[in-house]
Amino acid sequence: xxxxxAMRDHGQRYRPRMACLKKVGSAVxxxxxxxxxxxxxxxxxLVITTIPHAITGEDIVAWLANKFNISAEEGRSLGTMxxxxxxxxxxxxxxxxxxKPDASLYRFQTPYFxxxxxxxxxxxxxxxxxAKRNIRKKGILELYEQExxxxxxxxxxxxxxxxVMQAKEQYRAGKExxxxxxxxxxxxxxxxxxxxxxxxxxxxxxxxxxxxLIDPNAEEVTETDLIFLTFLWLPSLSCFLPRVKSSVSxxxxxxxxxxxxxxxxxxxxxxxxxxxxxxxxxxWTLNMANVEIPTKMRVERWTFSFVELLEDPRGRDDxxxxxxxxxxxxxxxxxxxxxxxxxxxxxxxxxxxQHIYKTFLARGAPRWINIDGTTMEATVRGxxxxxxxxxxxxxxxIFMLMKKDSYGRYLKSQVFKDTTxxxxxxxxxxxxxxxxxxxxxxxxxxxxxxxxxxMELEQKAKLAASGPVDITQVMSKLSKQGKDAPPPPPPKK
Amino acid sequence: AVPSNIMAKAQLxxxxxxxxxxxxxxxxxxxxxxxxxHLASCVGGCTDSLQLxxxxxxxxxxxxxxxxxxxxxxxxxxxxxxxxEEQRKEMELLWVAFSSSLELLHADMCKVFxxxxxxxxxxxxxxxxxxxxxxxxxxxxxxxxxxxLNQAQSPVLPEGLETQERSTMEQxxxxxxxxxxxxxxxxxxxRWMVESRGPQYAEPLNSTDSASLALLSMDEEQPGAExxxxxxxxxxxxxxxxxxxxxxxxALSVSVVIFS
Numbered sequence: 001x002x003x004x005x006a007m008r009d010h011g012q013r014y015r016p017r018m019a020c021l022k023k024v025g026s027a028v029x030x031x032x033x034x035x036x037x038x039x040x041x042x043x044x045x046l047v048i049t050t051i052p053h054a055i056t057g058e059d060i061v062a063w064l065a066n067k068f069n070i071s072a073e074e075g076r077s078l079g080t081m082x083x084x085x086x087x088x089x090x091x092x093x094x095x096x097x098x099x100k101p102d103a104s105l106y107r108f109q110t111p112y113f114x115x116x117x118x119x120x121x122x123x124x125x126x127x128x129x130x131a132k133r134n135i136r137k138k139g140i141l142e143l144y145e146q147e148x149x150x151x152x153x154x155x156x157x158x159x160x161x162x163x164v165m166q167a168k169e170q171y172r173a174g175k176e177x178x179x180x181x182x183x184x185x186x187x188x189x190x191x192x193x194x195x196x197x198x199x200x201x202x203x204x205x206x207x208x209x210x211x212x213l214i215d216p217n218a219e220e221v222t223e224t225d226l227i228f229l230t231f232l233w234l235p236s237l238s239c240f241l242p243r244v245k246s247s248v249s250x251x252x253x254x255x256x257x258x259x260x261x262x263x264x265x266x267x268x269x270x271x272x273x274x275x276x277x278x279x280x281x282x283x284w285t286l287n288m289a290n291v292e293i294p295t296k297m298r299v300e301r302w303t304f305s306f307v308e309l310l311e312d313p314r315g316r317d318d319x320x321x322x323x324x325x326x327x328x329x330x331x332x333x334x335x336x337x338x339x340x341x342x343x344x345x346x347x348x349x350x351x352x353x354q355h356i357y358k359t360f361l362a363r364g365a366p367r368w369i370n371i372d373g374t375t376m377e378a379t380v381r382g383x384x385x386x387x388x389x390x391x392x393x394x395x396x397x398i399f400m401l402m403k404k405d406s407y408g409r410y411l412k413s414q415v416f417k418d419t420t421x422x423x424x425x426x427x428x429x430x431x432x433x434x435x436x437x438x439x440x441x442x443x444x445x446x447x448x449x450x451x452x453x454x455m456e457l458e459q460k461a462k463l464a465a466s467g468p469v470d471i472t473q474v475m476s477k478l479s480k481q482g483k484d485a486p487p488p489p490p491p492k493k
Numbered sequence: 494a495v496p497s498n499i500m501a502k503a504q505l506x507x508x509x510x511x512x513x514x515x516x517x518x519x520x521x522x523x524x525x526x527x528x529x530x531h532l533a534s535c536v537g538g539c540t541d542s543l544q545l546x547x548x549x550x551x552x553x554x555x556x557x558x559x560x561x562x563x564x565x566x567x568x569x570x571x572x573x574x575x576x577x578e579e580q581r582k583e584m585e586l587l588w589v590a591f592s593s594s595l596e597l598l599h600a601d602m603c604k605v606f607x608x609x610x611x612x613x614x615x616x617x618x619x620x621x622x623x624x625x626x627x628x629x630x631x632x633x634x635x636x637x638x639x640x641x642l643n644q645a646q647s648p649v650l651p652e653g654l655e656t657q658e659r660s661t662m663e664q665x666x667x668x669x670x671x672x673x674x675x676x677x678x679x680x681x682x683x684r685w686m687v688e689s690r691g692p693q694y695a696e697p698l699n700s701t702d703s704a705s706l707a708l709l710s711m712d713e714e715q716p717g718a719e720x721x722x723x724x725x726x727x728x729x730x731x732x733x734x735x736x737x738x739x740x741x742x743x744a745l746s747v748s749v750v751i752f753s
Contacts, residue, residue: 029621033622034618044624052626053622106622106623107621107623107624109621110534110535111538111612112534112537113534116604119604124597131694131695135606158685158687158688160691160693161590163593164587164595165590166593168695169523169524170527171528174531176634178631180627181625181627184623184624185531185625188534188623221719287722446573
């Protein structure tokens with residue numbers, strides 16, 4: 001390969017989803033455009049002339065449905081895929097890459113502009129294309145194209161004279177052709193760039209995820225690899241692999257699936273509607289972390305296991321509220337502190353560990369937790385040289401304590417019953433096509449992760465400030481009060 | 494007539510003759526590469542034919558000759574250590590432009606080669622109905638009409654067998670590949686040090702037919718062309734109306750003055 005490719009390649013030239021392009025191109029499209037057995041073609045009438053080889057959307061859908069023996073709806077989505085990949089382009093409404101099953105016209109893209117796996121689309125070509133459009137009519141570039149152009153001008157500045165000159169030359173060479181051909185070529189090029197540099201707010205059919213290091217079309221395992229695997233590598237590993245009976249592991253899988261199958265957005269319905277399908281984000285807003293009233297499905301998930309309850313922020317809030325009522329919130333607070341230590345930044349680790357020790361573990365600490373002697377000894381010894389996992393043993397102990405004791409009581413408690421009663425069950429919402437279009441247009445980016453993190457930190461600070469009261473504090477307050485005044489009611493916060 | 498026309502339109506930097514020569518050579522190279530791209534876009538379409546492939550081959554040969562000449566000149570100049578700074582900067586600009594055009598040519602050649610795999614002339618039923626009606630002959634004529642900088646160009650008759658042409662093409666592609674590699678090996682041009690001197694936006698050429706082309710293409714992004722004409726007309730009408738009213742008022746006032 002050339003220097004150019006090697007420099008930018010880093011070996012990552014295989015784009016996985018694009019392996020389908022070969023099949024689509026050579027198989028489907030060549031049959032489609034066959035003048036005898038393919039899609040019926042018509043003339044496109046323009047102001048001055050007519051251009052042949054235009055096909056209507058309904059013909060495309062009918063041909064596909066006929067050829068592959070599928071329903072019209074499936075034919076339509078297959079046709080939309082062909083358009084989204086760039087094999088067929090619409091003549092009207094060129095920015096929307098869908099197949100409309102009516103008389104709107106389409107045309108086959110020339111093979112030069114077909115998407116190919118082995119050639120990634122070059123920015124140089126894009127810059128030349130934008131420059132050419134600007135030559136043809138000044139100021140015609142849209143806002144996003146303008147931004148791209150400026151961006152490319154900054155990053156490819158060394159080539160810019162070349163780009164401008166080449167754009168002029170291509171424009172002039174194009175003018176040599178006959179007018180209808182020029183119009184067709186312009187449409188082809190424009191369609192190519194709509195596919196590969198989609199306007200903002202549209203979904204690109206070319207999204208393919210991460211690049212891969214191996215060619216998905218190449219042979220999988222070579223002879224030498226097989227030998228290496230079977231005789232050298234696997235035997236040495238097998239001594240150390242943990243073993244579980246398949247009946248056990250399969251049983252666990254089956255249990256997981258049966259409990260969760262109604263909660264999976266693929267297998268069951270996603271109420272009120274799946275945001276990825278309908279572009280309506282009410283599902284996400286109803287299930288946000290700090291929402292007041294959770295959904296019924298979410299509450300049901302909390303009953304599956306203790307881990308589910310703790311992982312869900314809303315569930316954890318509910319649990320914390322319950323524990324506050326029972327005056328045993330120190331367990332959860334300690335657990336959260338340990339999590340913070342484990343996953344937090346390395347900078348303040350020793351301070352955090354000391355703080356946790358003073359708050360929870362030391363004798364006479366304000367929120368003393370009840371762990372057994374050996375664990376306590378081991379933890380205190382470890383705290384002399386604190387590291388991330390120094391509180392692991394204590395955390396596991398507390399976790400099991402909460403799971404065996406508090407969790408069961410929580411599920412039978414009034415708090416949980418109230419939450420279940422108030423939980424909402426959203427209705428399924430169906431959208432008409434027009435509403436779907438409007439949803440697609442109103443797509444907005446969600447809250448940035450920075451904003452979400454800040455909200456979390458604020459909440460944590462609020463929690464820490466309004467220090468929840470535990471039994472030891474209440475007892476110590478009572479003893480301080482003495483017998484002069486009647487014992488004050490436990491402060492409600 | 495064609496070459497001189499194009500020369501007049503080209504923007505050539507006013508420098509001393511040696512570098513102007515280089516710029517001219519580079520310009521021709523770009524010119525042919527652009528034509529090659531237009532021809533390549535017809536491959537596999539309904540106008541693909543022996544003639545198109547032949548034109549492609551001729552254009553390719555021409556491009557390679559120009560590329561070799563350019564490469565030789567630029568390399569020899571840039572390896573000359575005694576080159577003054579100003580000239581070196583210019584050479585580097587030309588160098589970057591030339592290597593980019595070589596890359597474009599290489600990419601186009603690879604594409605044409607691969608498309609030749611799928612769309613072989615023997616089985617012309619698979620050619621895609623793209624709506625193109627004319628061939629690329631006008632573009633090819635434009636490409637081949639450029640003055641040849643290295644003496645005579647012998648017009649070779651097309652070989653009958655496609656396979657032979659394919660193997661030749663494979664060779665040519667690897668040749669261009671080697672040329673690029675060689676260039677990179679021999680001369681070290683720091684691309685981040687090269688600054689472009691031209692404008693960011695290409696100047697729109699005086700094209701009277703761009704408006705008619707706009708009418709030809711059925712896109713909604715250009716309703717402005719037609720609307721502007723209509724707006725212009727309505728403006729003219731308003732001006733005429735205003736003039737008429739003013740004249741009427743003047744006539745009336747004059748008559749009042751006379752008859753009072």
